[in-house]
Amino acid sequence: MTKITVAKGDGIGPEIMDATLEILKAAGAELEIEEIEVGEKVYLQGNSSGISSEAWESIRRNKIFLKAPITTPQGGGYKSLNVTTRKSLGLYANVRPCFSLSPFVDTKHPEMNVVIIRENEEDLYAGIEHQQTDEVVQCLKLISRPGCEKIVRYAFEFARKYNRKKVTCFTKDNIMKQTDGLFHQVFKEVSEEYPDIENEHWIVDIGAAKLADTPEAFDVVVMPNLYGDILSDVAAQIAGSVGLAGSANIGESCAMFEAIHGSAPRRAGQNMANPSGLLQGAIMMLNHIGQTEVAEKIQNAWLTTVEKGIHTYDIYKEGVSKKKVGTREFAQA
């Protein structure tokens, strides 16, 4: 029995979390759930961080956090809880597998199977912005050698563990010679310690173009935070849908698992949302805590459901799908 912290989040969050927890239970996952409240309600109660100190304690104690999407209110003064959590808990690696389910889910890239490994604490996400004059604002992009070393090493270890053949690095060091240059330099250094794994580097512009055009040419791809944010959405979407992709946020002591998509407030409460992204996050969580058999069982059941053509609206496609279902029906299937 592993105790985990769970947050149901905002928008479609509660629906997809309920569906996910139901599936975990039915499959026999040995989890004790401690629920915390984070996000919109907490913000609007006047807590600009969106999370209480008790909730932090729960996460720090249990070390495993399954989080549904949350909404950050518009306007100044609110910090993104996603980013705060990643940084406060030192979750330096954001792992986002993007694979095709062709022919069961429509995609133009049937062969793709890419894992984006995104640095998760630094870069423009450091959150340091200021108004210089009335008309000029600035944001600081911060890159550190230890930060680069941790993430690049994580990518190569990941490749080794999962028998992946190649690690690709994207940076823009023809322009940002010091910051992105450091990331690239560390990539070169660390890659030498892994002679069994192929390595390559692309400038992010042409690398992104190749990824969007021939994703099957990539395997594991490691990059700074913001490129990883953008290109994991691109990769997930062209593989099938951002609604299908989960994400693991890994640190030295804690880990957080989530869907890569947002809280889609316009679709909330309509039993429309696809729980697959969060479910994929939950499967990564089960693997992380060693419940690999349950993880495999759920993954297979999920694949069977998707292969049977039982699809939620976001991946439903005439001729490919068989049956359009809601969040609840999908989970039951």
Next chain:
Amino acid sequence: MTKITVAKGDGIGPEIMDATLEILKAAGAELEIEEIEVGEKVYLQGNSSGISSEAWESIRRNKIFLKAPITTPQGGGYKSLNVTTRKSLGLYANVRPCFSLSPFVDTKHPEMNVVIIRENEEDLYAGIEHQQTDEVVQCLKLISRPGCEKIVRYAFEFARKYNRKKVTCFTKDNIMKQTDGLFHQVFKEVSEEYPDIENEHWIVDIGAAKLADTPEAFDVVVMPNLYGDILSDVAAQIAGSVGLAGSANIGESCAMFEAIHGSAPRRAGQNMANPSGLLQGAIMMLNHIGQTEVAEKIQNAWLTTVEKGIHTYDIYKEGVSKKKVGTREFAQA
């Protein structure tokens, strides 16, 4: 007769420039050419800017600059001449049309016809980087209100001039609330002055995912410099090839026209390169200086050549192309 400044650049630059100039001449473009030397040779002669003051004078005098790709030597101390030129001449708008030539050029997105309008002077391209400690480096992202106003207004004026229906804006202002927030805010303000043109905004991650997946849903897309760098390569590549796309860099008094791709030193001197990107830049140049009839004539001849299946290696595809040709043969056709 318009006097223009021309630089043949490095790598495949001279070949594609010769091919382009040959086509311009054959079509009756009324141009007087003043050639300058920029790029690798100039750098290696010890001029770390890659351009002499006489060359600057030529560009400033003629105000129209047709530039082949150049190579910036690796290592510190060298500045990207592309970026220096854009900033020194105040070329604030980088216009990159990305359209499908289906069925004549292979693409998964036959309906796409997107123009990326990229802010061209600010953002992380300000080039302000420094080493904070031994292990920490920083780069400054700079966004100004006048900069945002110029580029957003340019995008709406462009849409009006070319009968485009919609302008979309991409930013990441859920994280960069002040910098990208300012860009988005100015977009909202300026869009109100153009009630005849539809406007929309996407967070750049999901916007990029949509652009890579369903580019036909976009028309004109305006964004800060670095996103525009990455996403114009993505858009050009999925439309057919980065090798087919040209770019106009527009300022108040000067303008520079180029291909969006680089100097590909490994392919230099092999008569392999596709001159189409630079030719597209040259066609935009002819339109800019009012030689619209010649521009149209060249565009039609180019389309006919591509439609006949006479393709260089980069777009050659069994079953779609008819004849694989070199740079010179393509230009003659």
